[in-house]
Amino acid sequence: MKRFLSILASLALLMLLATDGLAQRSVVVRKRQTTGNENRVALVIGNFSYTRIATLGNPGNDARDMAAALESSGFKVTLLLDANRKKMNQAIRDLGRSLQKGGVGLFYYAGHGVQVEGTNYLIPIGADINQEFEVQDEAVSTNRILGMMKSAGNSLNMVFLDACRNNPYKGSFRSATRGLAAVSRTPKGSLISYATDAGAVAADGTGRNGTYTKHLLRYMREPGLELSQMMKRVRAGVERDTGGKQTPFELSSLTGDFYFTRARMDTSRPATFAKTQPRAEDPKDDPAAKDAWDMVKGSDDIVTLNDFVSQFPGSRYARSARFRIGILERQKSGRQARLDEERRRRDAEERRLARERRRQERLEAERSRREAEARGLAERRRRREGPPPTYNLGRVRWKVQSSFGSKLPILGASGFEFSRRLKRMSNGAINLKFFEPGALNPSLESFNTVRNGGIEAAYTSSAYNTGRNMAFSIFASIPFGMSADLFYEWITTGPGRSLYENLYSRYGIVPIPCTMYGPEGFGWFKRPIHSLADLRGIKMRFFGLGAKVMQKLGVSTQLLAATDIYPALERGVIDATEFSFPHIDIALGFYQITKNYYYPGWHQRSSMVDLQINKRTWERLRPNARNLIRYACKENMKSSLREERRLSLQAVSTTLLVYAVRFEMTGLLSHRVFDSRRNDGHSQSRSRASR
Secondary structure (H helix, E strand, O other): OHHHHHHHHHHHHHHHHHHHHHHHHHHHHHHHOEOOOOOEEEEEEEOOOOOOOOOOOOHHHHHHHHHHHHHHOOOEEEEEEOOOHHHHHHHHHHHHHHHOOOOEEEEEEEOOEEEEOOEEEEOOOOOOOOOHHHHHHHOEEHHHHHHHHHHHOOOEEEEEEEOOOOOOOOOOOOOOOOOOOOOOOOOOOEEEEEOOOOOOOOOOOOOOOOHHHHHHHHHHOOOOOEHHHHHHHHHHHHHHHHOOOOOOEEEEOOOOOEEOOOOOOOOOOOOOOOOOOOOOOOHHHOHHHHHHHHHHOOOOOHHHHHHHHHHOOOOOOHHHHHHHHHHHHHHHHHHHHHHHHHHHHHHHHHHHHHHHHHHHHHHHHHHHHHHHHHHHHHHHHHHHOOOOOOOOOOOEEEEEEEOOOOOOOOHHHHHHHHHHHHHHHOOOOEEEEEEOOOOOOOHHHHHHHHHOOOOOEEEEOHHHHOOOOHHHHHHOOOOOOOOHHHHHHHHHOOOHHHHHHHHHHOOOEEEEEEEEEOOOOOEEEOOOOOOHHHHOOOEEEOOOOHHHHHHHOOOEEEOOOHHHHHHHHHHOOOOEEOOOOHHHHHHOOHHHOOOEEEEOOOOOOOEEEEEEEEHHHHHOOOHHHHHHHHHHHHHHHHHHHHHHHHHHHHHHHHHHHHOOOEEEEOOOOOHHHHOHHHHOOOOOOOOOOOO
16 A cells, blocks of 8 residues: 555656646747847937928827837837938948847838839938939938848847838939838848838828827837737728728738737736745836826926926836937927027028118119219200201211111101201201111111121111120110110210220221110010019020020020011011010010010110211211211100100000000019029928828
8 A cells, every 4th residue: 555655656746747847848938939038129210300302290209209119118229310321321230230139129210211113212311312313322221221130130120111101202203103112022030011001102190190100109018919919900000090091011021929018917826837036016116107107208398207207216117208308308409499590590681681672772872863963964965055057068868778667666767757857957968868677788787788888877776786796785775774864874975975986986887876765675475474484495586685694594585687576476486575665566566476565674774776877988077967967866866765755655554455465564673583583492392291
């Protein structure tokens, strides 16, 4: 009997040992899983304050909240906000070196991302990308991150990309595609999670966080939820919030389980695999601290968070609170710095505008003073000077080629009227016979014909000679130049007269200003002009120095004689034209083809037509004949200026309405067109983009 009992005792001992061995083997297997005690390293990046592309609303909050959540899960976190390419690459290298020690690695990114030819790129702050080929040099490839994790050889890696928004460069990329692309292979022991399907676009969310990151944060904190199960719940939550428009997906080569937050120990039952000595309660596990932290962890109030740290300085949550306080203080300091900089910029701009206003006022006052002086001088001279003698004139018979038709108001009619006036004043001794355009030579060849002595004189504009010397433009029209009254004094009795005569003297010609008129129209256009962009590519007949200005603005200019303009518009050789005053342009029929007219022009505040005389012919005249011709031209200038003002006012107020022309006053400078250059490049919207 004793022997039988001994055998039973031995069997019971063997069974107890076997059971204990099985329990020990179960504990070893669990230690091979990611229990939360291993090395955990994370890199979190949030880019949002972009300057060259649209700014984003939530990535800053997403990155900060993700960093806090990972810290509470035992990760050693590196947080980067608004990082440039150099900082991102350095942080990725540091993460790789940390993972070579083993453990769990995690990379999280919120911000702009693009795919180019199947490769995903994360856009750093300050990236200067204008063409597709520049992406590789300016952005950070996700292949770099995956390659780093693969070479580290650690047990588990996770990549979370909340960057699946529309390509911000799609206008300049040939292969622009919505969303990000799925990688073909993942490193062993890795999980790559995208905020939405490959090629789709993710929502930014209406709250503090993006839709995808909001659910990540929620389920990462749930105790006892394994990684693959967590991602299923994230996917279901995102689909629910977006009505099925967004579905997160992931690529996984994991072979084990991972828990961000382990399940709480059930203290209602004793542990079966090991016995532990009872210990005093750890102040870090104070339930009151946890309840308080749950209430304040989402707060942006630094005072509230400091109160929590003061009340629970030894709790496990104090470190997260201090970390959040640091983030909020840096944000506050950065916001204040930006506000101060914006205030300084506004103050500087206001001072600059005030200086500019004072300068314009001084210029306007000086211009008014000079014009008043010129008018006074002209009036005194008019009272002092009378017509020259009309005897001993000799007999003068000239052929004069006009560049403007006799039926053309002001420009042409004024020349023929000058001929009749001179004949009356000289009692028939001086007879200048005017010929219609093209009768003696082509309209633009009068200069050479007079110079060579083919005809005695020509009635034409100095602007037609700019192909020989740009200085001729000064005596025809100057952009933003003198008013007609001031120009008249400058060219007849001021310093302009000697410049004018010396220039023509080089070519054997004597010039006499003979017709004067005020501002002409800016032009007739086949389509409305609202900005500089509307001018680019237009083919336009343009005159004088103003043509150089228009060429700088992208307009293809050419100079055409008056009779050639209408056919060129009709055949589509040109898209727009400027020529003269409203009543003259209407007489030429421009309104029949172009229905958009802008007046007055900035390029011709005043203009002049010359009587250009062969120098040898002029020197053969008697002195009294020369003086009478000059006097007749001067009187013709005064009368033509008065008549031009009357007809222009009449045409603007009535005639244009009759012909159903779209008319717009532009002022000396077309604010609608030219002031837009001040705003180009300064109106880039900083709108909040969807992702």
